[in-house]
Amino acid sequence: MPALRHAPDAAALAPEQALKRLQTRLMLATQIGESIDGYILGGIGAALTALASDLHLSTLMQGLVGASPLIGIFVGGPLFGWLADRIGRRPVFLLDMLVFLIGSVLQFFVVDGLQLFVIRLLMGVAIGGEYAIGAPLLSEYAPSRKRGRLLASLEVSWYVGYMVATAVGALLAGVHGGWRWSLASSAVIAVVCLALRGGVPESARWLLSKGRCEEAEELIARYGVEVDVEAEIADREGRDSFRALFTREHLRSTVFASAFWACLVLPYFAIGTFWTPVFDALGMGNHATLALMVYSVTAVLGVAAGCLVVDRIGRRKLLIPPFWVTAACLAVVAAWPKSTPLIVAGFLFFIFLNAASSALTAVYPLEVFPTSIRTTGVGFAAAMSRVGAAVGTFLLPIGLSHFGVRFVLLVGAAVLALGALLSHLLAPETTDLDLAQASRRAHGATARGTAP
Template sequence: MATTPDGDRRTPRQLPIADRDRKRLLLKLKLATQIGEGLDGYIIGGIGMALAALTTALHVSTLWQGLIGASPLIGIFVGGPAFGWLADRLGRRPIFLIDMVVFLSGSIAQFFVVDGVQLFVIRLVMGIAIGGEYAIGAPLLSEYAPRRNRGRLLASLEVSWYVGYMVATVVGAALANVNGGWRWTLGSSAIIAVACLALRGGVPESARWLLSKGRRAEAEVLIAKYGIEIDVEAEVADSEQQDSLRALFSREHIRSTVFSSSFWAFLVLPYFAISTFWSKVVDALGLGSDATSALLVYSVTAVLGVVLGTVVVDRIGRRKLLIPPFWITAASLAVVALWPNSTPVVVIGFLFFIFLNAMSSALTSVYPLEVFPTSIRTTGVGFAAAMSRVGAAIGTFLLPIGLNRLGVQFVMWVGAGVLALGGLISHFLAPETTDMDLAQAARTARAHN
């Protein structure tokens, strides 16, 4: 007997109508958001596999290699806050559709590029759409998710990111020896985007968002139809009257804004930088010439890590899943920096880094959604996603330059320092929000301010 998204093992015929409708909606939302999250991993993994071939084909300089690698991350900086702000003002549903249309258009356009500048611009636009995905998809799912396993449901979105990255690696490897294979690798994201867009038709508006806008009658229809677990009075009471972007920096919410932005940025910066330029890192560490096989191991290890994070997120609590892995991964990269010429040390150090970094990254789809109230949730998540990608973009842009000028040891020390800083900030700012209603979780986060 299959388990439904909220953990109920009864068959659909055994469930009340509201329960059946909720489970169908949760499944549809889960798939629509998982694919959207997976597309971010897919385009990052795809460029990592295609970069060497397109550099030769398009005569791309080192500078433009860095810019192309960082372009989606730069785009998220714009798209996250912009789409998040729009979703808080206009509703989740329309923006949920629009951002995927933008992404689909960019995916198709990648196939026809003739120089590095065009590819940079197109992937920048795709990054803007991915920013919208972070701001809208997971918040919309969270606003329908049951409290008892909300963490696992949301963390599964991060599994999709790593699966998307891994699939892109496999596709890129399969097309590596095909004439113009890099074009097919990049353009193949359009196929996934079409499937994602099709799933989003018929998705209703968020009942929590309707409550935050004073549209109580409409919200109560959805609450009754889908049997949503929701504290109606708390949602109404927590509505923000000021502009959502301005509210992020108010005394009431500034701690949540700083925490969600910083932990996310420090967590993903080393991962994005190293994975995007994996072949250069492998060469610098003298791990052999088969960078593709090493990248596949990297990807599989990351998937295993984030799957474990998804399994334990509701069991051990948010803080325990976040803070210890920060310190252990920092130590892992420090060990690689100390003994860069020892193959066993480098391999073990990287495996610890990849696995534990991916495990705690499950929280990037959980924590930012829980520390903001509904009225500013998508703006807050979009802003946090933007800040995370600013850090990742800086790291991705500077890594090849750092390797060429300062060496691999310096790069590993910087990565270790970034992770240690993330652990320190999380120790002081991270609230414990496990097993709380969304409104209660947001209030707990505000109580720390």
Template sequence: MTITSNPEPVSTSSTRPKAPVDKQRFMIRMTGVIVGGMFIDGYILGIIGTAIGAATAELQMSLLWEGLIGASALIGIFIGGPLGGWLADKFGRKPTFTLDLAMFVVCSFLQFFVDSAWQLFAVRLLMGVAIGADYSVGWPLLAEFAPARKRGKLMSFSEVAWYLGFMLAFAIGYVMTSAFSLDWRIVLGSSTVPAVILFLARLGLPESPRWLMNQGRTEEAHQVAHDYLESPAEVLDLTSESTRKGTFGMLFSRDYWRATTFISVFWFCAVTPYFAIATFAASVLSDYGLGDGFGGAIGVNGLALAGVVASLLLIERIGRRKLTIPQQWVCAAVLLIIGLWTSAPPAVILGCFLVFAFANAMCTALTGVYPGEIFPTEIRGIGTGFATAFSRVGAALGTFLLPWSMHHLGAGPSMLVAAGVCVVGALVSQALAPETMGRPLSETSAPRRGGRDTAKAAL
């Protein structure tokens, strides 16, 4: 008698759910709890712009402290990105994904009680550390569960959530401070509410099957894949995973230095001018004669949200490169116009800022897609974390230096510097950005040793 083996992995009660999982509903939940992390990141970075004035007056802060507090969360992300990525690659996505948000909840709540500049800086710095860790585990986790045919759309949705959080925080903060005259501590501490909801929603999520496979826990990996992955092709692609241990040095090896350079420089150049302009949008637009700047600031942030929505709708139709490169050239062009035509009518200046916001957001949506796709499992966390940290150097510099630059150099030269940053990003992306649309992770994260990969990446 011939005995045939069962091709399905044998499961145990400790690793298999008691009832079949609705895979589509699970994917919606997974996407929601990951993009929620991006929402609260955008929220805390947007809310500070509406509360910093009152906090500065009450705490009698110097310009140095004001700049440090404005950039504190970004500095924290710089620390938390690599740290969280290392933890996620070494100890797993699941525990890091839960603990980083727990840390955020605690620190967010502490904002209600700060009474000095250094306390506010320290609390928001730790919140940034937690958010940085969330970047480094959330995107890899989503990439490792999402089917290739809609991976880009699901991952770019995180950028929609970020801009929504940033814009909503700006509007809520403005209403809280202007209409209700609430204490700035309440304004900042309002981030605790969405953070608690998100923390509860994350409880009970499974570990990444690709991380389990990379750790040599093959049976567990197949069980999780069988239970939660929608596509049989994704389950089959697990067999391409190795048990090679990742190291930080691999990011700069012959196989992956191009991927590391591309995503780090691209992300840096995309967020640096946006953070500088959007954080201080009201004051920047006011300097150009646009009243108190609030209406224009809402327009800038609103167009940014529309830009990432446009990318979300197009990313699985036209690919990654066509949403990455042309938009950076558009940003450079409109900032160049603003910088050179200093006497332009206010309507022209506002129109240029709105075009910049839309085009910049379209390409920035890809910063939520590429990291999870171009690094292999063993360094997906640390690679995302390094790129996150590198980008936040630019974001922090833009946020910290723009007030100084506007005051000492003037609006025109400040915008010319921002245009130059966009040009650098466009050139690097033109040379190194891969096309990853519709391809399994085993292909998108494969070593690249000769310029662009083998995909058809021409525009």
């Protein structure tokens, strides 16, 4: 009987082969995790009408259920980010996916709105953790020249997850209790992702930031990772990572990452979660489901376009002009809310360009912080972005009922214009820079006496 042949482990492979295998595994593990985030957040939009009827939810509770994951991100982003900077990337990478798995299953068994709110709140904590750890860990093993595209592709996965969840929810909408299966189906994705993450090693950059140089050098040699070792060691942060975010050295990065992210996602989440009421208010309720699917597909195309150009045109050009154009799109729809062609064109341009720029939410936040506080910074920025999104999601149905659809759309336009102004003032150009050099450019000063 012939002997069984086993695949060689990383230590037996040439560094180039080992790195390619690691990057592929890490990419899949991170992309699937990002798709679960979109799946969980997108699924509620298609399921909300049915579950609100089955669970007898008030308007207040509908707003809370819709906003609950976004509220959870406020806790999960900083908490998991702080843990990943303190105890390591790998254990947190595994832990937050386990929370996804448990939460997904529990959604099937809820009997009232409060239970669903609590479960989705905890899943939001895990989503915050995914934002804090997934992209940063991938970036710490990514080559500088391809980093933008690799990280931006995570947002493609997010939008694909959001689109698939919308499709699953729409298909099960007519089935009795179909919303339960729709929400719980994310458990299948979580199992696959958890299995992939078991073989991912610790970040060499994180080990350097903790002074564990021998372990880091072993990983660098094994995988042939591109790392500016001297810069990583020089940029070690002696202070608690959370407090360091608000020091003079890093405050600019903290404000920028939080503000641009919040301004990008607030209109998207608010309008996407309550798409049907918005379209009803615009007199197009009969086409709301079809429009939601078109909305989701357009978002996937937009973020894919952003992924393709992020390393070619640079970060600032992908961020600032689309902010202005999307603000104008919502303002146009608000000005002519009875014009079907303008409504269709306005929303299509809005979602395409908003999604294209959203590719940067997986790129910019982790490039503007050094390794020693990277996941804490990304987690905090994610939290601040979701605070804005949660407030917008909670207030949108109230705004519709009290002030009308024009007011809601004009507020969205104002938020996007504010994002454009802040980005013009604060956004650094970090394209093609090593992570350590990118973070130094972001705070516009020398780091530890070393030239940026």
